[in-house]
Amino acid sequence: xxxxxxxxxxxxxxxxxxxxxxxxxxxxxxxxxxxxxxxxxxxxxxxxxxxxxxxxxxxxxxxxxxxxxxxxxxxxxxxxxxxxxxxxxxxxxxxxxxxxxxxxxxxxxxxxxxxxxxxxxxxxxxxxxxxxxxxxxxxxxxxxxxxxxxxxxxxxxxxxxxxxxxxxxxxxxxxxxxxxxxxxxxxxxxxxxxxxxxxxxxxxxxxxxxxxxxxxxxxxxxxxxxx
Numbered sequence: 001x002x003x004x005x006x007x008x009x010x011x012x013x014x015x016x017x018x019x020x021x022x023x024x025x026x027x028x029x030x031x032x033x034x035x036x037x038x039x040x041x042x043x044x045x046x047x048x049x050x051x052x053x054x055x056x057x058x059x060x061x062x063x064x065x066x067x068x069x070x071x072x073x074x075x076x077x078x079x080x081x082x083x084x085x086x087x088x089x090x091x092x093x094x095x096x097x098x099x100x101x102x103x104x105x106x107x108x109x110x111x112x113x114x115x116x117x118x119x120x121x122x123x124x125x126x127x128x129x130x131x132x133x134x135x136x137x138x139x140x141x142x143x144x145x146x147x148x149x150x151x152x153x154x155x156x157x158x159x160x161x162x163x164x165x166x167x168x169x170x171x172x173x174x175x176x177x178x179x180x181x182x183x184x185x186x187x188x189x190x191x192x193x194x195x196x197x198x199x200x201x202x203x204x205x206x207x208x209x210x211x212x213x214x215x216x217x218x219x220x221x222x223x224x225x226x227x
Contacts, residue, residue, distance in 0.1 A: 001103070001154055002032045004074050005143050006067070007110040008049065010035045012140045022148060025157045033147060036074060041066040050113055059114035067109065067120050074107060081106040082125045085139030085146070086115065089128030092146060096129065100146070101153035108146060110139030172225030173214045176206040 005013065013035050017023065025031045042049045043065060050060040071082055081100075085108060090096070100106060109116075109125060121128065131142045152158055179190040193205045214221050 001030070001101075001151075002034065002105040003147055003150070004034045004036060004105075004107045005110065005147075006036045006038050006070050006074070006107065007138075007140055007143070008038050008112055009110075009138065009140055010037045013144065016144045017147070021157065022151050025151045025154065028156075030154050030157050031151050034074075036070055038062075038066055038070055041069040041073070053114060057114070061114050062112060062116045062120070064117040064119050064124075067116065068124055071107060071109065071124055078105075081127055082109065083107065083127045083129055083146075084109045084111060084116065084121065084125040085130075085142040086111045086128050087130050087133075087135050088115075089130040091133075092129050092131045092142075092149075094149070097146070097149040097153060100150045108139075108143045110143055112138040171210075172221055173210040174218060174221070176209040176213065 007013070013033075017026070017033055022031075022033075026033060038049055039047045043063070049062060049066045051063050053059070053061045075082070081103060083100075083106060109120075129142070129146065131145050136142060177191075179194060183190050183195070191205070193201055196202065211222075211227070214225065
């Protein structure tokens, strides 16, 4: 897989993508993440990328020319998804992450300031994604979240397919409680069923706990969960 990211602040990605699972995925050639500086496509000698909005108002708006130039240079003649990260996009969920993980390549465009010229939405991007109902300074943190969630779904990245299947939200439910050594800690014991060796009973217990935890913490998820 290849993920291209168009951003005004390329240095923001050097830390998060150089650690943990994403770094291992890059080192092992499961994914290639390419950062593109939007300023390289800016207008004139000052590489201008924004301007005041028509009609007045506070803040600045990203002008269309640099965004069109950057995306068109990246994708060439290929037809690949171009995703704008914006508070106005569809909510990013585990299901959307799985959808993106099925692509061999896609482009993430980090929004900024008061947003982008509407013609970018109408004629350049193919999708818009939001990671939550709040406003960030820019789309860079959202791009990191999307990349992390998608990369771990690439076959081979986590090693065991069960790691992905058991994650919270993968089946529409929150994950069941997890325990490890010691068996007794400060008088609190591991549930006996997990020590029984009966895999059918363990699976049943985990499923039951996942449903109960989802009911208690995120009952809204049960409306769409596969029960």
